[in-house]
Amino acid sequence: MSAFSDTLSQYIDDKKIKVYSMAKYCDTDRSTMYKFISGKRNPPSDEIIKKMAQFMHLSPMEWQKFKESWDVARIGADAYYKRKSVESFICNFPDQPSAEFCGCSFTPDVTYAENRSDCISLTSLQHINYYVHQMLLSEADRGSGEIQLFLQPDYKFLFNLLASLNPSGSLKISQIMCVGTETTFTDDHQLINLKYLHSVFPLYMAGHDYSLYYYYDNIESHYQSFNLYPCMILTSNEALLCSSDYQTGIFFRSGEVLRMLKNLYISYQEQCTLFFTPAPLTPENHAVVIGNMFDSDFAENDLLGIQPESCLTPFFTGTLLREMFNHDLPNADAILAMAEQAFQMSMDKIKNQQFFIYSTYEGLLQFVRSGRTDEIPEIFYHPLTTRQRIQVLEGVCACCESGAYRFLQKPLNHLPGNLHFCIRGNSGTMIFKNNAGKIFVLNIEETKLVEIFRDYLENMEESCFYSKEESVAMIRQIIDYLKKKRTETE
Incomplete structure (x- = not known):
């Protein structure tokens, strides 16, 4: 017996399910269904699980228990709960407060x-x-x-x-x-x-x-x-x-x-x-932080990332980067050269299929509306024009077609807008804004945590994502809207 067979047997008994009828509804034979019930076999696909749940008229809570028991039986309890813990951490990552943050004041006792x-x-x-x-x-x-x-x-x-x-x-x-x-x-x-x-x-x-x-x-x-x-x-x-x-x-x-x-x-x-090496992102240290994020370890390893909006920095290269960059910054030339080298390195990894980013459609819409990305502090660049936004979106669309970029479905399609997380080799990086609006970069030094996040990102199921065709269609719809808007304003 297994966790799944125990749950299935319980529902069959409680709901007085006829096994033969359920097997026929699920397009399988009765002997196979009995093997599912006895724990000798696990259902091979998500489709069969859904059909069984539909036939037994499971409530949402019953369906959650049923699906979880199947996942546990399929991949093992430790692996399942470890990945669910990562998912919970990502979904519940602290976001910026809507109002100005105030610490507590006090009168000594x-x-x-x-x-x-x-x-x-x-x-x-x-x-x-x-x-x-x-x-x-x-x-x-x-x-x-x-x-x-x-x-x-x-x-x-x-x-x-x-x-x-x-x-x-x-x-x-x-x-x-x-x-x-x-x-x-x-x-x-x-x-x-x-x-x-x-x-x-x-x-x-x-x-x-x-x-x-x-x-x-x-x-x-x-x-x-x-x-x-x-x-x-x-x-x-x-x-x-x-x-x-x-x-x-x-x-x-x-x-x-x-x-x-x-x-x-x-x-x-x-x-x-x-555990972490923290680095607030400021005009003074931006070049150093970029250099640390795109060091030799980055060059030699694949990159896996999850964040609200698509990673846009690989498309901020060449003429576009020089157009949008704030040249009035101290040490502007050094920062610009470092950024261009780093962003080009990311684009090279995309072309070599070493760069995979999972993001949300809503996060991409934030960029479309504002012309900005949370990956870079606002002080370093000007908002992108409509023409520049279209240029970037064309690049994102190509990455969706190749599978390097994917859009998340429930429950991860509502990622906190504050978390940008990536894994490269044995290193991990978290980028977020604190309550005061300052961007922080945390490099993860504890390797067990990196392993846990890598395991999660490498084993996300297809049901977590929109298909390539759906993703491309969504971006094309945005591009067509921006082109029309640009034509009307010119």
């Missing part, structure tokens, strides 16, 4: 400030939350603050508070986390490492000076198996040690204890590796 005990026992989650709250708000109110975390990103109160901070001066946040050596899922089948990643991204979105370090170990044995206080939170003048469930802990103000714990934290950090 006088009671907390007056309690000068050097050591306080903490006996509940509420008790720990109170001291964490005061520690972080007090540190954010300093002219130059520093917060050091040695814990997993599963403390929701802490990370929600960190993401909402509005420091009065500079605030540096660093964290050390454990990355599991094996594929581990939560009770609801989420890949735990991706769940952690989803928890820390609001800190990048808030624009904090945040550094995430990692080491490999067995998460459960390190945090949940008779370890007294494995979690630590440090600020300039205070420290808090607590259990992995955040129910008990000890709060310290002693300078001697704090110095010892800070030295311990630094020694641990030196043995760890940065």
Whole structure:
């Protein structure tokens, strides 16, 4: 028996289905249908699954369970839930807030400030939350603050508070986390490492000076198996040690204890590796960032990407790039030369079938309306004219015809407008805007995460995409509209 055969048998019994009639409806023989029911065989195609569901009159929730059980039986539980976790991470990536982002303001708790005990026992989650709250708000109110975390990103109160901070001066946040050596899922089948990643991204979105370090170990044995206080939170003048469930802990103000714990934290950090290498995209560092994104590793490997709009930079070459470029920028000639080389390299990879981008039709329409792409900060170029937009769309259309570019269907056709993600070799890059509208580039240094995303992108099913013919027809419709509009205005 398998997960699929169990689910199928349950529906047949509950709905009193006649096996012979269902087999006939699905254009298969009765013996084959019984093999599906017993788990000796799995249905070979999505079409048969859909016909079985139609015959049994499954509700939307029943259909979801039925389809999921078939996918699990077909590709294995670990592979299925790992890919679903990636899909969930992409679909729920934090987008820019619609209103201006404001961090939290506060008035320090006088009671907390007056309690000068050097050591306080903490006996509940509420008790720990109170001291964490005061520690972080007090540190954010300093002219130059520093917060050091040695814990997993599963403390929701802490990370929600960190993401909402509005420091009065500079605030540096660093964290050390454990990355599991094996594929581990939560009770609801989420890949735990991706769940952690989803928890820390609001800190990048808030624009904090945040550094995430990692080491490999067995998460459960390190945090949940008779370890007294494995979690630590440090600020300039205070420290808090607590259990992995955040129910008990000890709060310290002693300078001697704090110095010892800070030295311990630094020694641990030196043995760890940065999870991401962040780089905000600015006029001053744009050439450097482009150079890093299109280094020798890019030249030697295929590129896989997923983002809201089609990748348009390969078409920004030659005359078009020089026409749209903002030549008033500092170091304009160097930036222009670097960009032209990088974008041409992308076009060469497209021609060599080494460049594959999955995007949404709605994302392409955003470019059509505005003449801009989120891949490049607005300061670097002027909005494309109607003629230039048509030129770019012709290039995108050719890439759809070759299969290098594909448009996503449900549920990925509603990607967050903020995420641009690509994999090249053993490296990964995420490009997004933070709450202040600044473009950030995060280079992924942790190879297991790169492997997880590559597995997902390489194994996306045909049902995720529009066909080549449908994609080309949609772009042609846009081009015809723009040509007509251009003729009317000339």
